[in-house]
Amino acid sequence: MRWVMRCAGASLLSGLVVVLAATPAGAKLSGGCTASGTQLQTGKSYDAVTTNFAKIPRAGDVKWKGSVPVPATKRRAIGEVQVKFPWPVGDVEIGNWGKDGKSTGSNANAGTYHYDFPNVIAGIKVLVHGRDQEPGGVLCQGSVVAQIEGTSPLAWASLALTVVMVLNLSLTIRAKKVTP
Amino acid sequence: MNRRGRPVLAAICGFFLGLFIALDLMFFGAVRLDNIAITVLPIVGLLAGAGLAIWAPLGRRQ
Numbered sequence: 702m703r704w705v706m707r708c709a710g711a712s713l714l715s716g717l718v719v720v721l722a723a724t725p726a727g728a729k730l731s732g733g734c735t736a737s738g739t740q741l742q743t744g745k746s747y748d749a750v751t752t753n754f755a756k757i758p759r760a761g762d763v764k765w766k767g768s769v770p771v772p773a774t775k776r777r778a779i780g781e782v783q784v785k786f787p788w789p790v791g792d793v794e795i796g797n798w799g800k801d802g803k804s805t806g807s808n809a810n811a812g813t814y815h816y817d818f819p820n821v822i823a824g825i826k827v828l829v830h831g832r833d834q835e836p837g838g839v840l841c842q843g844s845v846v847a848q849i850e851g852t853s854p855l856a857w858a859s860l861a862l863t864v865v866m867v868l869n870l871s872l873t874i875r876a877k878k879v880t881p
Numbered sequence: 882m883n884r885r886g887r888p889v890l891a892a893i894c895g896f897f898l899g900l901f902i903a904l905d906l907m908f909f910g911a912v913r914l915d916n917i918a919i920t921v922l923p924i925v926g927l928l929a930g931a932g933l934a935i936w937a938p939l940g941r942r943q
């Protein structure tokens with residue numbers, strides 16, 4: 702009977718981990734805006750309208766371009782880009798435009814951007830999402846799950862500490878005599 | 882005479898076990914950074930650790 706209870710408990714815990722680990726698919730770019738980029742080292746192109754997952758090298762250059770479906774007139778467009786962290790942290794803003802009151806007169810932009818991420822965040826899947834609100838009512842929203850190639854050195858330290866904690870827990874849950 | 886483990890120590894160990902399992906899942910790309918499991922697993926570990934120590938399934942035959 703005890704073994705049945707143990708197996709049921711282990712199954713329940715495993716099921717909980719699987720259910721919690723399942724996440725919905727990432728949304729794509731909507732609202733008529735366009736955005737695309739080519740990772741120059743790998744030659745791989747990403748279209749934000751169709752892409753919801755991108756695995757990129759840790760460092761490199763990306764040739765990008767983007768546009769909004771409005772005329773190129775002077776206006777105050779507001780937008781932001783955020784990274785989603787687990788509850789209770791939530792969304793953390795990594796960039797914004799128009800919030801300082803500045804106006805823009807263009808409806809498209811392009812360039813080449815060099816990036817160099819630290820090795821410790823390699824392998825982590827991050828949801829990056831953003832939006833652009835135009836005064837005429839156009840609202841573009843998009844998101845992508847990004848992952849940096851490789852494995853963080855912290856991953857191996859965490860794995861080793863997991864093994865240590867299993868051993869510690871197995872020692873602390875051992876029965877000892879308790880006098881009433 | 883009752884027999885049980887060390888609930889407080891086990892709760893602390895369970896918390897850190899849950900935390901490191903969550904970090905393993907995150908670092909190896911099994912779950913996304915925004916997954917609620919990263920917050921929940923340490924709490925589940927804490928409660929499971931304390932519960933297992935009170936139940937004390939190991940070392941009863943002495």
